Amino acid sequence: MSTTGTTSVACPQCGAKSEVKVFKTVNVTTDRNFREQLLSGEMLHFTCPSCGHEAELRYPLLYNDINNKFMVYFVPDVDRDKVTDEALEKEYGDLAGIRRRLVGDYNELKEKIHIFESGLDDRVIEVVKAALKDIVQKRTGDTVTGGYLSKYSVSEDRIGFTFFVGENHEQFVQTTRLEIYDKSAAVAKAVKEDENDRSFRAVNREWARNALYQYKKSKV
Template identity: 45%
Template sequence: MPEKKITKAIVCPMCGEMSKADVYTSINPSVTKGVRRRALDGELFAWKCPSCGYSARLTYPILYNDMKNRFMVYFIPKIDHFQLCDNELEEKYSNLRNISKRIVPSFNSFKEKIFIFESGLDDMSVELTKLAISQTVSKKLGGAEIHDGYLSMYDRERNTMGFTYFTGEKHTPYVQTARLEIYVKSKKIVDSLAYKDKKLKGFLKIDREWAENILYRYKRMKHIEKLNKLKE
C-alpha cells in the first residue's frame, strides 16, 4: 500500500487567511523512498502559510505501515482508547499474521514505537522496562516526579539500552542506561501476564498506564505466592 494523502483547508492562526495543504493519511516506508526520514524528522507535518509565512507543525491521524518489519503505528493525536478496531484495515490485511499494531497519541510516542519495532524489540517489554527504570531514576533524584520518557538508545552488542526521561517541575531531560537483563526479565513478565493482550485484534495503546497495570498484577502475584509459602 503506497502513501495516501488528502487535501485539507487550513486557517492560519497568525493572519487568519485560509489555504490548502496536503496531509498524509497513510505512508509505507517499504514502498516510498525517503518517507521514513520525512516522518521522523517532522517534515511530513510541517506547514507554512503562503500568505504571511507563519510556520507550524500540523497534527493529524496518520498510519505508518512498515511491511518489511511487520508493524503498523497509527498516530492519532490525543487518543485515549486502549484498543481501536478499524474494520476496513482489519479486512484488508486479514491474511497477514504476526503484525504488531499500535495506536499512539503523540509525535514522540510515534517516533519511539517506530524505533522500538525497527530494533526488533517487544514494545510491551520496553514499556515495562521503562517504567521500572523510571522508579530508579526518581529515587536517584530524591523522589523527583517522572513526567514522561522514551527509549533513546539500544546497543545489542554492548548489552545496553538507554531511556531519556523528563523530570521535575522543569521537565529536565535525564538519560539513564541499563543492562538488557532488565529488558529480558520484563519480557518474561509480559509473556506470563500479557498473553491475552498479545492475542487482541486491532490497534492497541501500549504505554505507561498499560505497564503500570502489568507491574501491579506482577507484584500482587508475587505477594500471593509469598503468602502461600508462609501457609505451607
C-alpha cells in the same frame, strides 16, 4: 502504497485558510523516503502561504512497515487504549503477526518506529522504562513526566532512556544492562494476548502498570 488527501488548515498566526496535503497512510515498505520525511518532521510541517508562519501539523495517520511487521496508528491526543477501524481491518485484517499499535503523541510514534526497527519488543521496553522511571524519580526526588528509548547497544551491553523530569522537563538519561530487558520479558508476557484481535492497542505506561499487576497476581 501511501495514501494522501487534502485538508483545510487555518493558520494559527494570521487565520488565512489554505489547502494542505496530508498523509492518511504512510507505507514505508514501498516508499522508503517517507520514513525520513516523517522522522525529521518534514511531513508534518506547515508553512502558511499568506504570512510564512511555520507550524507543526497533527492529524491521524497510519504508519505501515510490513517488512518489520508493525503498524502504528497515530491519533493525536487519543483518549482510548484501543481503536478498531473497520476500513483498515478490511484492508489489512488478513495480515497475521503484524503488531498494531495506537499512539497519541508524535514522539511516541517515533519511539515505536525506533523500537520495532531495532528488533525489540515494545511491551518489554515499557516494563523496563517503568522500572527505570521509578529509579530516576528516587534519584532526582522529582516527578518524571515522560521518557523514551534513546539507547540500545548490544556491544556496550546498555539499554537506556531519556526521561523528562520536573516542571521544566529537564532531560535525565538513565541506562542499565541488557539483562534487565531479558528479565522484564516475563512481566510483559503476563498480559494475555488475543491472537485474533485486529484492533490497534496502546502499549504505554498504563499498559506496563497493568502488566506488572498481572505478573504479581500470577505469582501469588
